[in-house]
Amino acid sequence: MAVHALAFADTPPTPTTPAKPPAVNADATAASTAAVKPAAEAPSDIKPYDKVVTADAKTQAGLIKLHTIKGKLYFEFPKALINKPLLMVANATAVPANVDHVGKSLNEDVVRFTVKSNRVYLQIVSHSYVSAPDSSITPAVKDSQRDAILAVFPVEAYAKDGAPVFEVSRLFTSEVGDFSARSTLRAAAMDSSRSYIDRSKAFASSVRVDAVQTYGLMPTPVPTIPGLPPLPTPPIRSATVDVAYNIVQLPEQPMKPRLADDRVGFFGLSQVDFGTTEHGVKTERLIARWRLEKADPDAAISKPVKPVVWYIDKSTPAWLVPYVKKGVEAWNVAFEGAGFKDAIQARPFPTKEEDPEFDPEDVRYSVIRWVPSKIPNAYGPHLSDPRSGEILNANIVMYHNIMQLQRDWYVTQAGAVDPRAQKLPLPDDLMGDLVAYVVTHEVGHSLGFPHNMKSSSLYPANKLRDPKWLKEMGHVATLMDYSRINYLVQPEDKIDPQLLIPKIGPYDVFATHWGYAPIPSAKTPEEELPILRTWIREQDSKPWLRFSAVKKEDDFGELTEAVGDADPVYATSLGIKNLQRIVKQLPAMAIKADRDDRTLEELYGATWSQWQREIGHVVSVVGGYDSQNKHGDQTGAIFSALPKERQKQAVKFLGEQVFQTPTWLFEPAITQRLRPSEPAARLAAAQQAVLNNLISRSRSNRLIQQEAAAGDKAYTLAELLSDLRGSVYGDATTQARRTLQRNYLNALTDRLNASGNDDSKAYVRAEIKTLKSVFAGKAAGAQKAHWDELADLASRALDPHAVQAPAATPALLLPRALGTETEVCWPEH
Numbered sequence: 001m002a003v004h005a006l007a008f009a010d011t012p013p014t015p016t017t018p019a020k021p022p023a024v025n026a027d028a029t030a031a032s033t034a035a036v037k038p039a040a041e042a043p044s045d046i047k048p049y050d051k052v053v054t055a056d057a058k059t060q061a062g063l064i065k066l067h068t069i070k071g072k073l074y075f076e077f078p079k080a081l082i083n084k085p086l087l088m089v090a091n092a093t094a095v096p097a098n099v100d101h102v103g104k105s106l107n108e109d110v111v112r113f114t115v116k117s118n119r120v121y122l123q124i125v126s127h128s129y130v131s132a133p134d135s136s137i138t139p140a141v142k143d144s145q146r147d148a149i150l151a152v153f154p155v156e157a158y159a160k161d162g163a164p165v166f167e168v169s170r171l172f173t174s175e176v177g178d179f180s181a182r183s184t185l186r187a188a189a190m191d192s193s194r195s196y197i198d199r200s201k202a203f204a205s206s207v208r209v210d211a212v213q214t215y216g217l218m219p220t221p222v223p224t225i226p227g228l229p230p231l232p233t234p235p236i237r238s239a240t241v242d243v244a245y246n247i248v249q250l251p252e253q254p255m256k257p258r259l260a261d262d263r264v265g266f267f268g269l270s271q272v273d274f275g276t277t278e279h280g281v282k283t284e285r286l287i288a289r290w291r292l293e294k295a296d297p298d299a300a301i302s303k304p305v306k307p308v309v310w311y312i313d314k315s316t317p318a319w320l321v322p323y324v325k326k327g328v329e330a331w332n333v334a335f336e337g338a339g340f341k342d343a344i345q346a347r348p349f350p351t352k353e354e355d356p357e358f359d360p361e362d363v364r365y366s367v368i369r370w371v372p373s374k375i376p377n378a379y380g381p382h383l384s385d386p387r388s389g390e391i392l393n394a395n396i397v398m399y400h401n402i403m404q405l406q407r408d409w410y411v412t413q414a415g416a417v418d419p420r421a422q423k424l425p426l427p428d429d430l431m432g433d434l435v436a437y438v439v440t441h442e443v444g445h446s447l448g449f450p451h452n453m454k455s456s457s458l459y460p461a462n463k464l465r466d467p468k469w470l471k472e473m474g475h476v477a478t479l480m481d482y483s484r485i486n487y488l489v490q491p492e493d494k495i496d497p498q499l500l501i502p503k504i505g506p507y508d509v510f511a512t513h514w515g516y517a518p519i520p521s522a523k524t525p526e527e528e529l530p531i532l533r534t535w536i537r538e539q540d541s542k543p544w545l546r547f548s549a550v551k552k553e554d555d556f557g558e559l560t561e562a563v564g565d566a567d568p569v570y571a572t573s574l575g576i577k578n579l580q581r582i583v584k585q586l587p588a589m590a591i592k593a594d595r596d597d598r599t600l601e602e603l604y605g606a607t608w609s610q611w612q613r614e615i616g617h618v619v620s621v622v623g624g625y626d627s628q629n630k631h632g633d634q635t636g637a638i639f640s641a642l643p644k645e646r647q648k649q650a651v652k653f654l655g656e657q658v659f660q661t662p663t664w665l666f667e668p669a670i671t672q673r674l675r676p677s678e679p680a681a682r683l684a685a686a687q688q689a690v691l692n693n694l695i696s697r698s699r700s701n702r703l704i705q706q707e708a709a710a711g712d713k714a715y716t717l718a719e720l721l722s723d724l725r726g727s728v729y730g731d732a733t734t735q736a737r738r739t740l741q742r743n744y745l746n747a748l749t750d751r752l753n754a755s756g757n758d759d760s761k762a763y764v765r766a767e768i769k770t771l772k773s774v775f776a777g778k779a780a781g782a783q784k785a786h787w788d789e790l791a792d793l794a795s796r797a798l799d800p801h802a803v804q805a806p807a808a809t810p811a812l813l814l815p816r817a818l819g820t821e822t823e824v825c826w827p828e829h
């Protein structure tokens with residue numbers, strides 16, 4: 001399964017299970033171990049069917065016949081399914097308070113049940129290695145893959161048609177393979193004695209089993225105090241979850257795969273092909289997509305045989321349901337370009353009369369879940385058939401508190417130009433449109449599309465204030481970028497606020513066509529390739545159709561939370577103008593006679609965060625490259641360094657907007673409501689983050705590489721250090737300036753003392769020597785003590801015998817209302 005959140009997700013944080021958990025209660029551990037151990041003992045004599053499936057049995061017919069007998073669950077497994085691949089999925093349907101969320105996917109794998117010597121073996125099925133059916137190596141490829149055995153069940157009886165009957169209770173009341181909630185709970189082990197099967201259901205193409213599982217949690221470490229007796233070990237705490245298991249029949253005929261191309265963004269599945277005609281092996285990727293087939297194959301645009309449908313969770317606030325539906329069905333404009341009408345649909349939960357088998361935990365149904373969580377996030381996972389890449393299910397998760405994050409974004413990014421964002425609470429129609437935007441992004445993930453962070457840098461930045469361009473193209477070419485609200489628009493532009501929120505863009509239409517448009521003339525995935533490659537070449541003349549490059553680490557345009565980052569200096573200069581307007585609006589918006597200052601503190605913190613994000617986009621220009629992902633039929637270099645003038649302009653901008661104290665952020669009507677130390681601490685932390693980023697090892701080495709390639713046409717590391725010296729070490733008349741100057745020297749010292757050797761360290765040492773002379777020349781006047789201190793610190797940094805402690809990062813003590821920002825797919829961690 002692929003999980004991606006908007007930050008939105010993109011991807012909710014999953015707790016990590018320690019490699020070696022601490023010791024836990026011995027009795028609980030013993031019980032759990034006994035429960036987990038596969039039943040490998042020899043089965044007893046086979047009993048008559050009616051001695052196992054007695055008159056007390058409650059039987060359900062379906063894909064697998066289920067028998068519940070005195071609290072035990074039995075499978076009567078059809079002979080036709082033996083050795084057939086099945087998809088097994090485990091989802092958490094109820095969790096303890098403050099532990100993740102309902103609908104959390106725990107694991108999914110392709111499994112099969114095999115029978116040997118009156119035992120049933122549950123095995124994981126691997127599809128990692130493949131080969132053409134007619135290749136001589138195909139039998140060896142098949143025989144070389146040993147599928148792991150997860151559990152063994154003794155056959156207790158056989159039905160008249162030969163179907164084995166066996167008890168499977170412990171498959172759902174103990175930890176089997178990776179089908180476990182252990183990591184979600186940060187647990188030590190499951191206690192099977194406190195776990196049980198709650199209910200089971202059989203459907204025509206699947207079965208579902210609901211289990212209640214109890215885990216012992218990791219004990220809290222007990223500190224030891226020298227000279228004192230050890231403190232008593234706290235009792236083992238427990239947590240209980242409800243887990244829904246689904247075992248689903250895979251399509252009898254796998255969908256024809258479509259081979260991936262890294263120039264177009266799709267989630268996918270990798271396979272190692274041993275049957276290739278190339279010398280060696282070849283790794284192929286199949287894109288993940290839904291099976292959409294035209295009801296009328298001859299029509300240019302046809303309804304699909306089976307549309308992709310999302311059911312809207314009944315827990316969704318009623319006033320938001322139309323906006324959730326709008327967000328889902330926004331994708332239809334892209335699918336029309338691929339030849340499908342009304343392919344993407346959203347519906348409320350059906351009534352019993354409409355669909356008596358409907359169950360939101362049945363993986364035959366895709367659901368947009370609305371979960372009660374304080375985390376401001378959302379994400380869109382999906383399950384795929386590993387044989388073909390066909391998406392079988394996609395349950396989108398919307399965290400209730402996404403609305404607070406949306407409020408903060410809209411106020412700080414559009415509050416200067418949309419009157420609706422200048423008063424709280426935001427109107428319902430505006431919040432509904434913002435939620436619809438999140439839904440559209442997450443549906444994109446569930447349709448197979450990953451993030452495309454390159455996209456926001458592919459439109460000319462000066463077009464993003466043009467109403468005609470915005471109406472036709474939007475301010476970003478895809479919903480799958482983290483390009484939020486258009487913060488470049490100025491009040492005098494008089495842009496319709498409806499154009500500020502991202503929408504389905506040209507890249508979304510292009511990628512949907514590339515991945516979903518039928519190619520009837522091609523009988524195999526390989527026969528599709530020439531046509532698919534022709535479609536991709538449209539990217540050469542329309543840059544906004546490009547996808548994130550494979551080798552993207554140094555690309556200045558691979559940014560999150562950016563608008564107009566084709567020119568980050570231009571975009572950020574406009575963004576700051578709006579932030580200067582917005583910060584003055586906050587007191588009137590957020591200070592209420594009957595409330596505390598929580599909302600004011602949240603929005604003030606969000607303003608700082610927005611400023612820091614935009615400043616970070618400018619930093620990316622320094623040592624940055626532009627790139628285009630190319631294949632062999634495309635000439636030219638993949639990377640090109642940004643011109644010297646642009647890099648130098650970025651550093652100048654940072655000097656003016658960051659290192660010269662941004663006094664506008666210290667709005668008196670706000671700061672008088674805060675602790676006195678907070679604004680200064682925020683500034684010091686922000687400035688140090690920029691300095692550390694500018695002189696980081698990776699950026700320094702990129703500048704050295706660019707100088708080696710372009711000589712004096714490149715912006716060099718020596719020039720960067722010289723320009724920073726001029727920006728940082730001017731006047732020292734304020735505490736903020738003096739703090740900045742100490743922090744920069746400490747940052748250089750830390751770089752010099754960092755482990756490892758590289759060319760950039762020589763430049764750093766030379767710069768500290770230069771600064772030492774600068775400090776000595778300034779050691780007079782009102783700031784004599786300050787310059788003397790810096791001179792001493794520089795001498796100590798250059799002394800090979802001095803023991804250097806890492807400089808402390810400026811502490812930022814946040815008010816209780818701010819806490820730490822959670823950025824997952826909204827935004828990204």
